[in-house]
Amino acid sequence: MAINKLWRHLTEPWQRAAGAWFAFFLLFNAYCFFWRHYIGGGHYQFFDSQLFWLKEWGSLCVLSIGVVAFFNLKARVKSRIYFYPTMLLMSISLIISLRILIDFDFYGYALAASVTQLFPKYFIASTLVLILWHVFTVQAESTPATVLPEHSEHLEKTDYIEVNHKGVAKKLPLASVVFIKSAGNYLKIQTVENRYLKRDTIKHLYSELPSDTFCQVHRSYIVNVAQIADFNLALNKRKLTMAAGFSVPVSKSFKARVSDLLSVEDSFITK
Known part of the structure; x- marks a missing residue:
């Protein structure tokens, strides 16, 4: 398949992270278009949909690609037991802070309630990013590369x-x-x-x-x-x-x- 060939050409972890986020971005827009036209009975607003996506996932997207690009787990940290929880807490804290600042009029009135509301969603998303990063890193080391x-x-x-x-x-x-x-x-x-x-x-x-x-x-x-x-x-x-x-x-x-x-x-x- 063309998608599989394209994926195999993305050799760097940060490239695969960016590719996964781009695929999610396209899927999100397809969902919005389908929902607006066939379920909600309204019109698909392109700019509103992009703004909503950036508010919800933009900070996590940038953070995940940056983490994969600039952090080398094996070279910088000897123990994964300490690294993963630390990165998880730092990521969630940064994402929640950015989300509240972007939409402060909505979330700023009750910070404790906003953090409680946003934490589960970004905890799951950040955990998935770290798991995928770990899986791709191990797979890249254990799978022989196909070279002509x-x-x-x-x-x-x-x-x-x-x-x-x-x-x-x-x-x-x-x-x-x-x-x-x-x-x-x-x-x-x-x-x-x-x-x-x-x-x-x-x-x-x-x-x-x-x-x-x-x-x-x-x-x-x-x-x-x-x-x-x-x-x-x-x-x-x-x-x-x-x-x-x-x-x-x-x-x-x-x-x-x-x-x-x-x-x-x-x-x-x-x-």
């Missing part, structure tokens, strides 16, 4: 990674790579001096890397074993210290593999 062979970037002879840096093709020697981090449909390839982006999935790239040099230590991280400077696999402190001071987390599911790789005695591993 003639446009695919690939490894040659497994001695370097080919990337496009500022529009110029560049070959990164594998020995210079410190670690690789998944970022949606892209990979962040970190060297000692620079960071590069490559359109690929972590699963596909890992299958092309030499297993004696690179090891996956987390769902979102691959490290160069030769670049490991120190490690700590104790409970709740599982991490690797890489060259140049970079720190990489080690997930519980990959801990056994990492300990085998580093030949760590079981007595030093806290399960």
Whole structure:
């Protein structure tokens, strides 16, 4: 379907958020037109309908796209337990405040009653936005991207990674790579001096890397074993210290593999 193809071309989370809001905007106008002409027996007022939509949903639309575009959950906040409730309360507070200010003549006479009236609707809407954001982020990391062979970037002879840096093709020697981090449909390839982006999935790239040099230590991280400077696999402190001071987390599911790789005695591993 054309809609499905268009959706697949929206690779960034903020683009998908904007696309979802645009679809909702069109559906809202179709509903207003149908209701006015066939149910209410009146005439469809275009500008009145747009103004009503902006009052009800405009602030949430702008906020949700902004949140998806400028906040990176995994990079900025270690614990989702604290992040989601905080973002939810901040979003609802901002939306309700904007809604009351936009229509102060209607809502301003009784602020407590207005907040009580508006809270359930915007709580549900904000929760759905955060859930969709989470689902799309996880799906983007776990679903291999469909790339045409003639446009695919690939490894040659497994001695370097080919990337496009500022529009110029560049070959990164594998020995210079410190670690690789998944970022949606892209990979962040970190060297000692620079960071590069490559359109690929972590699963596909890992299958092309030499297993004696690179090891996956987390769902979102691959490290160069030769670049490991120190490690700590104790409970709740599982991490690797890489060259140049970079720190990489080690997930519980990959801990056994990492300990085998580093030949760590079981007595030093806290399960």
